[in-house]
Amino acid sequence: MPEQPEPLLFPAAEDVREAYADWLLGLSAERRLSRHTVDAYARDVRIFLQFLQGHLGGPATLADLAALAPRDVRAFLAARRAEGLSSRSLMRGLAAARSFARRLTRTDRAQISALAAVRSPKIPRSLPKPIAAPAARALLDVETRAGEERDDWVLARDAAVLSLLYGCGLRISEALSLTRGEAPVPGVGRIEVLGKGGKRRQLPVIAAVQAAVADYLARCPWPLPPEGPLFVGAKGGPLSPRIVQAAVARMRGALGLPDSATPHALRHSFATHLLSRGGDLRTIQELLGHASLSTTQLYTEVDGARLMAIHAAYHPRARAG
Structure with a gap:
């Protein structure tokens, strides 16, 4: 089973918490992603919601998510960059948030356009390192x-x-x-x-x-x-x-x-x-x-x-x- 958010610690309102649980279930049951990938996506979205809690002054609701502007997403990326995250980690965090947003759209919970409007951080493409x-x-x-x-x-x-x-x-x-x-x-x-x-x-x-x-x-x-x-x-x-x-x-x-x-x-x-x-x-x-x-x-x-x-x-x- 995908990990469930802690009821008292999860940094979002009840409607977002329910949508989050539905999204995790979809990742593992429908897309059949590995447990490791699901855990990583879940953690990244919780971090995003934790940022929004401080950024908005309280737990985010679905209405808050729908009202986000590109500048809010850029503020999140800037805050994470200030914590020392690499471009690759920032890109993964943004990908997780976008995955959550797509699920909200497909289930008619909310339409979040701000995440798609912000470009992903550029990362240097590293080549595979084979062994002789x-x-x-x-x-x-x-x-x-x-x-x-x-x-x-x-x-x-x-x-x-x-x-x-x-x-x-x-x-x-x-x-x-x-x-x-x-x-x-x-x-x-x-x-x-x-x-x-x-x-x-x-x-x-x-x-x-x-x-x-x-x-x-x-x-x-x-x-x-x-x-x-x-x-x-x-x-x-x-x-x-x-x-x-x-x-x-x-x-x-x-x-x-x-x-x-x-x-x-x-x-x-x-x-x-x-x-x-x-x-x-x-x-x-x-x-x-x-x-x-x-x-x-x-x-x-x-x-x-x-x-x-x-x-x-x-x-x-x-x-x-």
Whole structure:
């Protein structure tokens, strides 16, 4: 269930509080956003309403929201900027408030035009930071962690998870949502995952990934029922993403990799390395589950930047200049 506002602390009038609860229900039940995203949107809207409470001199009503002017929204953004928020955080907060406003319009509660009239803060577009192919393979190699005091099955488990991220381009949440019955073992060359927005996509699984999953299953000491999670923690429960992130952090230090070498960076590496070897951009979009091709096109800039760096480092004329 989406989190509910505290009746005594929620910074808005009763009619706004009811609309807020309806909006949260719509985010999780209708749009099927993740709990993390719903929580973040809910927090951002509460912050907006908290600002309005001070800005307007009391808890905002639906009528107050409908009467907002662009200058009120700009005052909110300025106040948040003064608190040290980045442009990216400001943009997310404004997006959450606009989502709430759209829900008010669709349910005939209020029409808020001020939020749409204010431009979103500009943010510098950051390119994905893939991991070089040799380093990516090292992260997947159980032998990289041979000196750690951890059970062999745990090392094999982490290697299997990371193999799915790099070999199939999965998000870590998608890999950890697989059930034992969906395990891509040898002979199972395709998996189906549930991605963002509740969209399902089918992905091919290469033999190396199948072998890594089979190795983990052969070593895992816990019973894994078909409908239960494929990847489990030390006590047999569902594996937490934090455990995988911590494992990569340890290997990152051992391999001398930058902080950008995270489990998610393996997904970036999957896309970048496919593209550099002639992969079709539209196909890569489908494999990654991107809703927009423009998101996938960022990887063309990554590959282009890599080629330019190689040219600058090794071309005789470039070095002479």
